[in-house]
Amino acid sequence: MRMKMEKNTTAENEEKMPLWEVFSQAKSGKPHTHVGSLHAPDGTMALQNARDAYARRGSASLWVVPAEAIIASTPEDSPMFFDPAEDKVYRHPQFYKIPRSVRL
Amino acid sequence: MESQPHIRDISGNTALDEAQRVKRFEERIQAGERIEPKDWMPDVYRRQLTRMISQHAHSEVVGMYPEGNWITRAPTLRRKLGLLAKVQDECGHGLYLYCAAETLGVDRSDLTDELLSGKAKYASIFNYPTLSWADIGVIGWLVDGAAIINQTPLAKCSYGPYARAMVHICKEESFHLKQGYEIVTKLAQGNSAQKEMVQESVNRWWWPVLMMFGPSDSDSSNSEDLMRWKVKLFSNDSLRQRFVNGSVAQAKAVKLTLPDPDLRFNEESGNWDYGTINWDEFWQVVKGHGPCNRERMRMSRKKHNDGRWVREAARAYSARHPEK
Amino acid sequence: MSLNAEIRGQLFNYLLRHADDRLVLGHRLSEWCGHGPMLEEDLALANIALDLIGQASLFYKLAAETEANGRSEDDLAFLRDSAEFRNLQLVEQPNGDFAYTIARQFFFDVYDVLFLEQLSLSTEAEISAIGAKALKEAQYHLRHTQQWMLRLGDGTEESHRRLQDAVDDLWRFTQEMFVPDELDHTLTAEVIAPDLETLRSSWQESVEQTLREATLELPEDSQYMTSGSRGGYHTEHLGYLLAEMQVMQRTHPGAAW
């Protein structure tokens, strides 16, 4: 699969560096949002790398999370996870009628 | 790029056959939905995207060398800061893009592997040398300018992680363009040596920059699928034309001449017609026979090899000192 | 600044030496751009370089204002010769391998945090402002280089050997950081500048602690120790660095960029 090459020329045989997902809070009070990922040997370095890679133009706070620690819903989960929420009208205030003259 | 995606997809699910899945996939794209890493996608789509994104990432990283060549000789403190920050951004772009590619199930080290072995390509423009300070201005103006025209549409492409990386990148690119054009302006308004320096630089870069948009549409393979899947949104020639139209006015504003005797305004189309691109040169450079292909590859390999013991040390330390 | 002419002259020279430290070290780090062991580290080293060159600009600008002789910060950076540069010999040392760069940076960062903590207390408002701004940056630099000291020192056999070699080699440049000269004494007396001698023991303690944690040995002091940097005495490396850095300004006198 790989081309023949000089010894020690490539990443071959090198152990992979763990992948980390980075979340940045743009401003204090705002939520942390996913901004990207990076490779680092451990959390301490991941956090420093996140600062240099994703906060060069500002950030209020950073999180790094091992990518493999994220447990996500899958597309085949979607119908049973999310569709049932769509017709639960009684969860929304518009569902309830009160006299117009009253302010709540 | 044969490696298995580390994210599960639903290809094991036999409820839908291939044709139905492709149909649903294409409907989603037509409806303007974004495809996300765990969504089902045709193998060709995955492969094309991996190739595109990783080539793009390699280009950003190799692109550090020609400009990096002048960081230590930048003529003022302000220029030194601007250039270093710019080249640093390109490194960041490489990183964002490798990460986007990794969501397709490859590892950065495998992609690096392909670059270093010569299997993967990167933008041919970076195989030209930076010979004067003016090249730094002209690269920012023309090369980053061309890149912006190429990349802005990609922020709306169908693959979510690539589109998001491009939004991030395009924001940073506008600083690069301005930085470059400001340098060009200064030189064009400078003494005779500076004027000569910048004109000579424009003369050298203009044609290779036009080649950045890739082969003419008539010679461009597999464009059709890419367009339908919204991985590519405009044809090479239309983007190239947009670039030429913009550059003419920008060159004129600073009294620089674009080195093309055939350049003239076409009343009918409203475009600037330009001369014939030397595609032989383009293919030569793509195949590894440009002025700096060897240097760029040598530096990339050296970077990788010199860093190996550092990466090993970092891993060994972390293994010995677990954080939890 | 409402200082008498003599102190102003001294202050000019004082600002220059600290500007020179930062420019030369920032320049060295900028040479790493594109050549680091990982993309992530390219970004980190470039950030440190940008901080240092930014600090140099501030010091040069204030120096130019203090001199009030029509010279700009760029004139000060690009039109002085090696003998006029007053940076520490430590910071002009070539990058070597990554371990060498980290050790050089670590020695400087430990000093710099201590120095800037004091400088930010200067009675001269402009100086204390630069000190306070630079201190935040230096604290991050130190955190970063300290992590690498641990990882390389206590990483693999190879990284340990490389870093120990670097520490041993660079040790001779470290002690003159804490030897005040006439200029330091004068400005310390005016409560403008830190008393360098008081920084020494904290530096030693901090460095020893990190070296110990990184399983490295503390070099002995008995070897040749450099001196004279602040008087314009340098190693052979600075001349080449400046020749490269100043080439455009020297080739095109008076041109604007």
Ligand SMILES: [Fe+2]
């Ligand atoms: Fe870029």
Ligand SMILES: [Fe+2]
């Ligand atoms: Fe750029």
